[in-house]
Amino acid sequence: MKPMVNQVLRHISNTPIELIEYCQEQGIVMEAYSPMAHGEVLKNPVIAQMADKYGVSVPRLCIRYDLQLGMITLPKTANPQHMKDNGDVDFEISAEDMETLKNVDRIEDYGESGSFPVFGGRL
Numbered sequence: 001m002k003p004m005v006n007q008v009l010r011h012i013s014n015t016p017i018e019l020i021e022y023c024q025e026q027g028i029v030m031e032a033y034s035p036m037a038h039g040e041v042l043k044n045p046v047i048a049q050m051a052d053k054y055g056v057s058v059p060r061l062c063i064r065y066d067l068q069l070g071m072i073t074l075p076k077t078a079n080p081q082h083m084k085d086n087g088d089v090d091f092e093i094s095a096e097d098m099e100t101l102k103n104v105d106r107i108e109d110y111g112e113s114g115s116f117p118v119f120g121g122r123l
């Protein structure tokens, strides 16, 4: 079988576990684009509180979360220091906290990015 990849919008607050598990069962590699919701997660107090608990930044928590779900993660930054920091994901989110993060309320408004088809749901 040829290797297959499914690249989809995935971040804390937008995690369809059934799709992720289905693809993984079928041997399809999941890739998460916009793991920080194009920056919108940085405004979420629930995610910020969880990041504080682990002593990490929100981007690091978000990247680690996607990695623990077995997804390749595609974060973006134009800031070299952010890039360096974002690579430091050598910590473990507990199973209990993963469940909490899976159930964070969905980001409904992607702000200015909502006008982009991938965030606005309009293609």
Ligand SMILES: NC(=O)c1ccc[n+]([C@@H]2O[C@H](COP(=O)([O-])OP(=O)(O)OC[C@H]3O[C@@H](n4cnc5c(N)ncnc54)[C@H](OP(=O)(O)O)[C@@H]3O)[C@@H](O)[C@H]2O)c1
Residues within 6 Å of the ligand: 007, 033, 034, 035, 036, 037, 038, 039, 057, 059, 060, 074, 075, 076, 077, 078, 079, 082, 083, 085, 086, 118
């Ligand atoms: N296949 C598709 O349809 C599709 C669609 C959208 C995106 N993508 C790809 O997915 C990748 C990421 O997408 P994205 O740009 O939407 O969003 P993202 O990675 O979710 O978020 C990027 C934003 O987070 C900020 N950020 C990153 N690290 C940070 C840090 N340590 N501290 C503070 N802010 C931080 C960045 O600002 P700074 O630059 O200031 O760090 C930027 O504003 C891109 O490579 C993109 O090409 C693919």
